[in-house]
Amino acid sequence: MTQQVLSPAARVVTPDNVKLAVREWGDPAAPAVVCVHGYPDNGSVWDGVVAQLSNRYRVVVYDVRGAGESDHPRHKDAYRLDRLANDLAAVIDAVSPDRPVHLVGHDWGAIQCWHAVTGDRLRGRVASYTSISGPCLDHAAHWFRSRLRPSPRDLRELLTQAAFSWYIGYFHLPLLPELGWRTGVARRVMSWMRRLDKGARASVPENRTVLADALHGLRLYRTNMLPRLRRPEERRTDIPVQVLAPSRDAFVSVPLQTDIARWVPDLRVRHVAGGHWLPSSRPDLVARCVSELVDHVQGGQETRPLRRARVSAAPRSRFADQLVVITGAGSGIGRATALAFADAGAEVVATDIDEAAAARTAELAHLLGARAHAHAVDVSHGNAVYQLAEQVRADLGVPDIVVNNAGIAVSGSLLVTSEEDWRRIIDVNLWGVIHGCRAFAEQMVERGEGGHLVNVASAAAYLFTRMLPAYSTTKSAVLTLTQCARAELAAEGIGVTAICPGFVNTNITRNARFVGVTAEEQERHRRVASRLYGRRNYTPDRTARHILRAVERDVPIAPITPEAKVGLALSRLTPGLLRAGARFDLTPH
Amino acid sequence: MSHKPVTDTTELTRFRALQRLAYEGAQAVAATLEPGVTERQAAGRLRDWLVQQGVQDWFHTPFAWFGDRTAFRHFRTPLQFFPTRRRLTENMPFILDCAPVRDGYVADIGYAGVLGENRIFDRLISDLREYRELIVDRVRAGHTLRQIYDEVDALIARHGYDSRHRVYPGRVIAHQVGKVRSRLPKFIVAGFGVRSLRTLVGDLVVERMHHRSPLWANGKISNHPATPGLWAVEPHIGFRDVGVKFEEILVVTENDAYWLDDDLPHVRRWNGSEAA
Numbered sequence: 001m002t003q004q005v006l007s008p009a010a011r012v013v014t015p016d017n018v019k020l021a022v023r024e025w026g027d028p029a030a031p032a033v034v035c036v037h038g039y040p041d042n043g044s045v046w047d048g049v050v051a052q053l054s055n056r057y058r059v060v061v062y063d064v065r066g067a068g069e070s071d072h073p074r075h076k077d078a079y080r081l082d083r084l085a086n087d088l089a090a091v092i093d094a095v096s097p098d099r100p101v102h103l104v105g106h107d108w109g110a111i112q113c114w115h116a117v118t119g120d121r122l123r124g125r126v127a128s129y130t131s132i133s134g135p136c137l138d139h140a141a142h143w144f145r146s147r148l149r150p151s152p153r154d155l156r157e158l159l160t161q162a163a164f165s166w167y168i169g170y171f172h173l174p175l176l177p178e179l180g181w182r183t184g185v186a187r188r189v190m191s192w193m194r195r196l197d198k199g200a201r202a203s204v205p206e207n208r209t210v211l212a213d214a215l216h217g218l219r220l221y222r223t224n225m226l227p228r229l230r231r232p233e234e235r236r237t238d239i240p241v242q243v244l245a246p247s248r249d250a251f252v253s254v255p256l257q258t259d260i261a262r263w264v265p266d267l268r269v270r271h272v273a274g275g276h277w278l279p280s281s282r283p284d285l286v287a288r289c290v291s292e293l294v295d296h297v298q299g300g301q302e303t304r305p306l307r308r309a310r311v312s313a314a315p316r317s318r319f320a321d322q323l324v325v326i327t328g329a330g331s332g333i334g335r336a337t338a339l340a341f342a343d344a345g346a347e348v349v350a351t352d353i354d355e356a357a358a359a360r361t362a363e364l365a366h367l368l369g370a371r372a373h374a375h376a377v378d379v380s381h382g383n384a385v386y387q388l389a390e391q392v393r394a395d396l397g398v399p400d401i402v403v404n405n406a407g408i409a410v411s412g413s414l415l416v417t418s419e420e421d422w423r424r425i426i427d428v429n430l431w432g433v434i435h436g437c438r439a440f441a442e443q444m445v446e447r448g449e450g451g452h453l454v455n456v457a458s459a460a461a462y463l464f465t466r467m468l469p470a471y472s473t474t475k476s477a478v479l480t481l482t483q484c485a486r487a488e489l490a491a492e493g494i495g496v497t498a499i500c501p502g503f504v505n506t507n508i509t510r511n512a513r514f515v516g517v518t519a520e521e522q523e524r525h526r527r528v529a530s531r532l533y534g535r536r537n538y539t540p541d542r543t544a545r546h547i548l549r550a551v552e553r554d555v556p557i558a559p560i561t562p563e564a565k566v567g568l569a570l571s572r573l574t575p576g577l578l579r580a581g582a583r584f585d586l587t588p589h
Numbered sequence: 590m591s592h593k594p595v596t597d598t599t600e601l602t603r604f605r606a607l608q609r610l611a612y613e614g615a616q617a618v619a620a621t622l623e624p625g626v627t628e629r630q631a632a633g634r635l636r637d638w639l640v641q642q643g644v645q646d647w648f649h650t651p652f653a654w655f656g657d658r659t660a661f662r663h664f665r666t667p668l669q670f671f672p673t674r675r676r677l678t679e680n681m682p683f684i685l686d687c688a689p690v691r692d693g694y695v696a697d698i699g700y701a702g703v704l705g706e707n708r709i710f711d712r713l714i715s716d717l718r719e720y721r722e723l724i725v726d727r728v729r730a731g732h733t734l735r736q737i738y739d740e741v742d743a744l745i746a747r748h749g750y751d752s753r754h755r756v757y758p759g760r761v762i763a764h765q766v767g768k769v770r771s772r773l774p775k776f777i778v779a780g781f782g783v784r785s786l787r788t789l790v791g792d793l794v795v796e797r798m799h800h801r802s803p804l805w806a807n808g809k810i811s812n813h814p815a816t817p818g819l820w821a822v823e824p825h826i827g828f829r830d831v832g833v834k835f836e837e838i839l840v841v842t843e844n845d846a847y848w849l850d851d852d853l854p855h856v857r858r859w860n861g862s863e864a865a
Contacts (some may be wrong), residue, residue, distance in 0.1 A: 336748055342828075357747070364749045364828070367709050507746060537753075 009069055012062070012094045014087050016078065018514065021069035022062040022091055025054035029129075032096045036088065037279075038107020038134060039217040040190065042068030042400035043104065047152040048283025053290060060095050062087075064109065066216035077220040081137070081228070085116035092125055102282060102294045104286070106279050107251075108220055110134025118235035119264070127154055128297040129242045132278050132289050133249050135257045137224060141232035143256055161253040171221040181214045193250060197275030203384050233253070234313075242268040242293050242309060247450075247493050248275045261311045268293070268309035270412045273448045273493040285448040303398055304347075305449060317345025318552065323399040325349040325392060327379050327436055328406030330357025332506030333456060335364075337403055337547050342370030344548060349392055349399070351375040353406070379406045379432030380424075389439035398447045401551060404436035405456040407474075409512035411525070414469045417517030422470055429474035430481075437485055440553040441494060450493030452551050454480045459564035460501040462571040464582040475500075475586060479557070486556055500568065502561030503536045600694075600768075601840065605850050606820065607689065608696040608838055614638045615685040615700035622704055624679055628653040628672035630658040631685065639689045646775045648688035648695050648766075648785035659684045659701070660832030661756040661825075671780060682831045688787060688821075693768045697821035699836030700854065713826060713833040717747055718859045721848070722825040725839060728846040734811040738762055742807075745826055753825040753832045763794060763822040765803035766838060776822055816842045819849070 001135050009021035023043060033053055035046045043061040054061045060456050063070040065087055073079070092101050103126050105113035114136035117129050135143070147158035149350060180186035186455050187210075241264050245254045258269045270289060274282050287307075296302045307323035324341045328334035330352030338350045342365035350365065352358035355376035365372035373396070377388045392399060407429045433455050444451035461475040462467055479498050486496035509529040514522040538561045550558035559565040570578055631653040636786045639651075651858035654673045657663075659682045664670070677683060681704050688697035703710040723744060727737045741762060745752050754762045778786070792803040802810040805820065825837035838849040 331746065339749070360747070360749055363712075367712055368829070510743075541751075 002443060003226065005361065009063075012091050014065075014083075014090045016073075016083060016086075017228045018065050018073055018078070020062050020065065020071070020087055020091060021150055022060060022095065024058060024060045024095065025050055026056070026058045027059055030056060030058045032058045032060055032099065032101040033294060033295055034062075034088070034092060034095070034101045034103055035279075036062070036064065036103070036109030036113055037067070038109045039067070039076030040109075040214045042106070042213060044068070045277070045279050047280075047289070048103075048411060049104070049279050049286050052283060052287035053470070057294065058095075058293065060101070062091050064112065066219065066535055067213040072212055072216045076219050076223050079216075079223045081112065081115040081120075081224050083123060083218075084112040085119055088112060088126070089115045089121050090124065100125050101289070102127050102297070103129040104132070104290055105129070105134055106132045107134045107276070108217070111137055111224075111364055114139070115235075117237045117239055117241075126239055128242075128293050129237075130242050130244065130286075130293055131257070132244045132286065133246060133252045133257065133276050135252060136235055136260070136263070137228035138232040138235045139260045139263055140256060141229045144229070145232075146259075157253065158256045161256050161525045164249075164253055167251070168221055168225060171218050172225070177218055178215055181211060185300075186214065194277060196250070197248070197277045197281050208353050237264055238264045238266060240268075240293065240297050242270060242289065242306070244270050244272050244278060244289055246272050246274040246276065246278050248273075248491070251276050258311075261313070266460075267311045268306060270305065270309045271450060271493060273445075273450060273491065282448055290333050298398055308400070318548070319401075320345035322346045322401060323349070323392075323396055324401040324403065325351065325388075325399045325440065326403040327351050327377065327432065328353075328456075329361045330354045332508060333501060333543050333547075334362045334403070334405040335403065336544035338362075338372075339365055339368060340541070340544035340548050341401070342368045342372060345370070346401070347371040347373075347396065348397070348475045349373045351377045351379075351388060353378050372444075379404070379435060380427035382431070382435045385432075385435035386439045389443060393443055398443045398449075399440060399451070401452045401458065402436060402440040403453065403454040403547070404433040405454075406432050407456060407458075407508070409468075409508050410470045410515060411467055411512055412470075412515030412517070413466055417470050418515065421513065421515055425470045425474055429471070430477045433478050433481060437496075439480070441485070441489060444494050445489070446494050448492070452495040452497065452554070453482075453485065453489075454497045454499060454547060454551060455479075457482065457498045457500050459500045459559060459561070459567050461498075461500055461569040463578060465584075465586065466582055467585060483556065495551070497550050497555055498557045499543075499547055499550065500557065500559045500564045501543050502538065502567070504540055504561065505531055505533045505536065506540055509533050601694070601849065603694045604696065604766075604838060607691050607694045608698060608850055609852070610642055610644075610691075611639065611687055611689055611696040611698040612700060614642065614663065614689075615687070615698060616854055617764045618685060619700065619702045621704075621763045622646065622677055622683065624677055626677050627674045627747065628655050628658070629674060631655075631677070631683070632672040632687075635685055635687055639687065642696065644689040644691050646690040646769070646784060647777060647780075647782040648690055648697060648769075649782070650777060650780045651687035652780075654685075654686075654832070656681045657830035658832075660827035660830055661753050661829060662827075664756055667758055677704055680707050682707055682710045682833070684832065684834060685832075688785075690769050690782060693770065694788070695769060695785065695822075696768045696798050696838070697764075697766060697836055699823055699825075699834045700834040701835065702857055707831065709828055709831045710833060713750070713828055713831060714855065715859065716750075717824070717826065717835060717855065719744060719748075720826070721835065721856075724822055725846055725848060728815045728839065728841060731814050733813055734763075734805045734815055735807050735809075736808040738805065741824055748826070748827045750826040753827040753834070757823075757825075759804050761804045761806075762824055763805035763820045764840070765796075765816070766819045766821045769794070774839060815839075815846065817843055832834060832855075 009023045011019045012022050037045045043063045046061050050059050066072050103113050110131040111134045147154045245258050292303045324346045326338045329338040329350035338348045338361050342348050348365045350358045350361040358374040362372035362374040377384050409424045457478040458475040460472040461479040482498035514525045543560050546560045559568045632651040635651040653672045655677050686699040690787040769784050771787040773784050785818045796803050820839045822839045825834035835855045
């Protein structure tokens with residue numbers, strides 16, 4: 001990092017004669033990124049982000065008035081949003097008089113930036129804006145009003161945000177908030193709240209300005225909240241904006257900061273996993289998102305996540321700009337799912353142990369107008385799956401949806417199923433899913449923008465029979481794994497869904513291994529089973545449609561065929577009955 | 590349509606001539622199709638064209654299917670096979686299917702085309718070649734009709750398409766044809782000529798006595814190698830809203846099998862694209 005810390009920080013003097021402390025890093029010739037912090041922080045909240053951005057951009061950070069090394073005006077009026085926006089304008093004029101800058105705002109910093117970019121003073125001076133956990137107060141006021149309609153969803157969103165906003169009311173009380181800060185209680189509360197935000201800086205830094213920052217910052221609320229909420233304006237901006245909406249923000253709910261498309265035509269909303277202090281808990285994520293937007297606005301390519309985040313009134317395909325990886329995509333449910341995703345606008349990576357079959361799927365997806373790729377992979381080999389995941393990330397980026405579908409069938413009782421058969425089916429059906437989940441979930445968690453894992457289990461996961469011990473065991477394990485992973489990954493915004501198809505007409509019956517019988521009998525069993533499944537004729541295409549719907553609705557367990565649904569209900573209501581039924585040998589003859 | 594196998598060279602020439610005429614008719618009509626034309630109009634044009642060429646009767650009158658009807662999507666009843674008022678639009682696939690009878694000789698052909706450009710159609714029709722090769726190859730090898738039916742299904746699955754001939758009544762992929770020899774009056778009932786139907790029913794009865802069927806499907810009754818004679822074979826494959834087929838006569842003799850004619854539009858198309 002080429003650091004050009006001017007110590008003490010350079011001063012920019014605002015029109016009302018307040019001196020602001022400004023620091024900058026990076027190549028002065030590179031595009032300028034100006035970061036504005038919130039309350040009760042100072043410019044140091046951006047340290048992690050600066051470390052990553054300053055390699056490529058000129059990064060400018062300043063302490064806003066009333067914080068850090070900037071002046072702390074005493075009068076309440078000095079903290080009006082107009083003044084704060086003028087501060088920003090003064091900094092921009094000073095650091096980049098000729099070229100527009102890219103803005104990044106967090107919390108109150110975002111509120112100020114919103115006010116600035118929706119006003120006239122900075123028209124043409126801001127090239128893009130990334131807002132984190134801070135809405136435009138006027139938009140927020142409109143939002144509150146719009147949520148007063150008597151619809152359950154609106155009221156829920158309103159009450160959630162009201163519960164998040166308790167502290168705003170508290171800050172308006174006389175003396176009590178000051179007392180809180182002076183006695184150290186408020187600081188402890190803040191430290192506790194930050195600890196909840198995994199990875200965020202553990203406590204408010206202890207230095208002489210912290211108390212003064214906290215006390216002066218209260219004026220931000222007392223000066224601006226009520227007037228803005230009472231008489232909101234219609235504030236618009238035409239610049240490219242992206243909103244990073246953390247899923248676990250304890251102060252600003254997601255709808256409050258994202259339901260703003262009517263004022264911001266060029267809007268992107270990125271749902272990210274994390275809490276309120278994203279700049280300190282996930283500096284990598286913030287830096288990546290900012291870089292993507294800046295690069296795009298500077299004339300670079302629009303990345304897939306940016307395209308996906310775009311909020312537009314024009315109708316879009318259901319899975320437009322999503323990257324989907326499917327294993328076992330060379331036939332049956334895997335191929336149908338790949339094609340259904342392709343039809344719904346996704347870019348598809350079809351993988352299969354049979355390279356030609358995967359290539360064929362990709363070709364068909366291509367015929368449907370989708371971008372598609374094929375890879376040969378044996379999911380039972382962990383290394384192969386990890387290599388695939390790495391290659392997908394390198395070539396195409398982190399996938400949004402991964403369907404662990406590859407599976408095989410072995411039929412025959414416990415005693416006649418050989419150890420080799422057991423190992424093979426566990427390797428493919430269970431280890432394949434474990435490898436797929438681990439390799440891709442790791443990438444999704446690191447990216448921090450959610451995702452979805454789909455594990456194709458089976459109705460045999462809960463409908464037991466003496467004929468399918470090996471298959472049922474692997475599928476039950478997949479079902480259990482799915483539910484554990486779902487619990488674990490929920491906080492990361494990653495959905496995990498188990499699909500339990502039932503009797504679907506695919507080539508799994510033609511390739512099934514019937515153990516304990518002669519080759520001839522196996523052939524006959526295969527034929528009869530295929531014929532029965534054929535007569536049932538529940539198509540892979542129908543199954544695929546259900547899989548897409550299950551992903552959209554983030555369903556935990558999706559039984560597909562009616563028999564799979566009834567079976568799931570019976571397994572819960574009358575497990576004894578199913579246990580009795582499991583004793584019958586129903587091998588087709 | 591006869592349990593008496595037709596293998597006489599002169600007879601075959603007559604069958605071939607009529608099949609060629611039927612394909613010429615389909616091509617001629619296809620060339621006249623324009624946006625806005627309905628299935629009924631297209632079928633009517635084909636009928637008129639063939640009648641002008643001396644066709645006197647029909648095994649079945651012409652069918653025309655446009656758009657997703659080429660893949661028989663949402664077909665629930667046999668009545669839906671008949672031409673409708675569906676209009677042709679730009680880049681829409683279509684199929685013309687007719688079975689004219691002239692001097693007792695029968696042809697049964699299916700011609701798939703597209704008005705403009707359609708990538709899915711192009712891919713399907715070029716893949717159709719494999720089915721034509723597979724079928725004659727397996728018949729020669731003496732596989733049972735049922736086996737071949739399943740092998741065609743497996744190829745369809747490998748290609749990622751779905752079988753559309755399974756929608757035909759009886760799921761048939763082919764049926765036997767022969768000279769029409771009924772003396773019933775020329776009459777069309779629900780699109781099918783009664784003379785031809787009478788002959789087909791006669792065949793059904795005779796073949797059934799031999800535990801065979803003049804209809805080629807995947808039931809137990811088709812568990813025998815192709816009986817010598819002429820078979821109108823119509824593999825029909827679909828992907829999404831596009832269906833593609835050909836239908837032409839396969840000549841089966843005691844120890845060989847071959848397509849009656851290799852100078853047909855789809856075969857020329859494949860050979861042409863191969864050269865390209």
